[in-house]
Amino acid sequence: MWQKSEVASLASELQLAQETGRMVEVPPSDRPGFDLNAAYEVEETLKRLREAAGHKAIGRKVGYANKAMWRILKLDTLVWGHMYDDTVHYAVNNSAALTISHPRSLKIEPEIVFGMKHPIATEGLDAAAVLAATDWLALGFEIIDCPFPGWKFQPSDFVASFGLHAALVVGEKTKVRPDQIPKLVDDLAGFKVRMLKSGAFVEEGSGRNSLKNPARCLAELGSAILRRFPSEPLSAEEIVSSGTLTAGHPTQQGDVWTVEVLGLSLPPPSLHLT
Numbered sequence: 001m002w003q004k005s006e007v008a009s010l011a012s013e014l015q016l017a018q019e020t021g022r023m024v025e026v027p028p029s030d031r032p033g034f035d036l037n038a039a040y041e042v043e044e045t046l047k048r049l050r051e052a053a054g055h056k057a058i059g060r061k062v063g064y065a066n067k068a069m070w071r072i073l074k075l076d077t078l079v080w081g082h083m084y085d086d087t088v089h090y091a092v093n094n095s096a097a098l099t100i101s102h103p104r105s106l107k108i109e110p111e112i113v114f115g116m117k118h119p120i121a122t123e124g125l126d127a128a129a130v131l132a133a134t135d136w137l138a139l140g141f142e143i144i145d146c147p148f149p150g151w152k153f154q155p156s157d158f159v160a161s162f163g164l165h166a167a168l169v170v171g172e173k174t175k176v177r178p179d180q181i182p183k184l185v186d187d188l189a190g191f192k193v194r195m196l197k198s199g200a201f202v203e204e205g206s207g208r209n210s211l212k213n214p215a216r217c218l219a220e221l222g223s224a225i226l227r228r229f230p231s232e233p234l235s236a237e238e239i240v241s242s243g244t245l246t247a248g249h250p251t252q253q254g255d256v257w258t259v260e261v262l263g264l265s266l267p268p269p270s271l272h273l274t
Contacts, residue, residue, distance in 0.1 A: 007045055019102070023149060028042070038156070039156040039159035043159050055084045055086050059088065060239075062080055062242050081159060083241065091269045096169045097271075106250065108142070111168075111243060112139065116133060120219070123223040124223060132176075139193075139269055140269065142165070143273075171266070197255060203249070256273075
């Protein structure tokens with residue numbers, strides 16, 4: 001078990017790396033005794049540090065939404081990190097331009113983003129029940145950046161290092177209407193996206209890549225948070241980025257990304273990295 005002083009020291013190291021673009025040559029998972037419990041202590045410490053500096057935590061991002069990886073990595077659920085009011089951005093007319101400060105090795109991921117209207121205070125909800133607690137959904141782009149050499153890290157490293165989160169760009173929101181939830185459950189499981197870079201096709205992905213259905217992923221996140229932090233459930237007005245629909249693709253300044261959507265009525269956003 002890590003001591004509070006060790007947690008505080010690592011949090012300071014990872015915060016400095018985030019703010020300056022420095023690399024972290026020795027991942028936390030290579031340090032004696034570091035595990036997921038210690039990682040979430042670091043994550044909570046980073047949240048307090050960011051909030052003390054005037055930045056509000058406004059949501060969570062999901063990691064390891066591909067269940068096939070859980071057994072390999074000895075996970076019993078997905079993991080998460082917080083997102084903040086200075087890292088979440090909204091497209092205007094479904095188009096955005098974004099500059100990332102101090103980039104190291106950026107990748108981009110298309111994701112379904114949910115806006116909550118009610119907390120998830122019960123474990124084991126199904127996709128329909130969790131959508132009933134949702135105010136809106138949108139397509140978004142998450143930009144991730146890894147402070148560890150060669151993009152080599154363990155789930156505990158992911159949690160402790162801001163979930164690799166650099167930014168989230170949220171496209172045009174679509175309200176979740178109660179009468180549409182049954183169809184939406186089916187559509188979220190079956191829809192496809194096509195990622196394009198400067199108009200050239202890069203990869204096709206699917207809602208099934210996010211725990212078979214992004215709404216199921218949202219439900220699993222709610223349950224996982226309750227199991228670890230029962231007094232701090234996923235709350236109303238939080239934003240959730242629910243796991244990538246494709247592989248993460250390297251990106252850099254000057255790239256223009258668009259996404260085509262098949263089988264789901266969501267406006268497709270575009271993003272220019274400047």
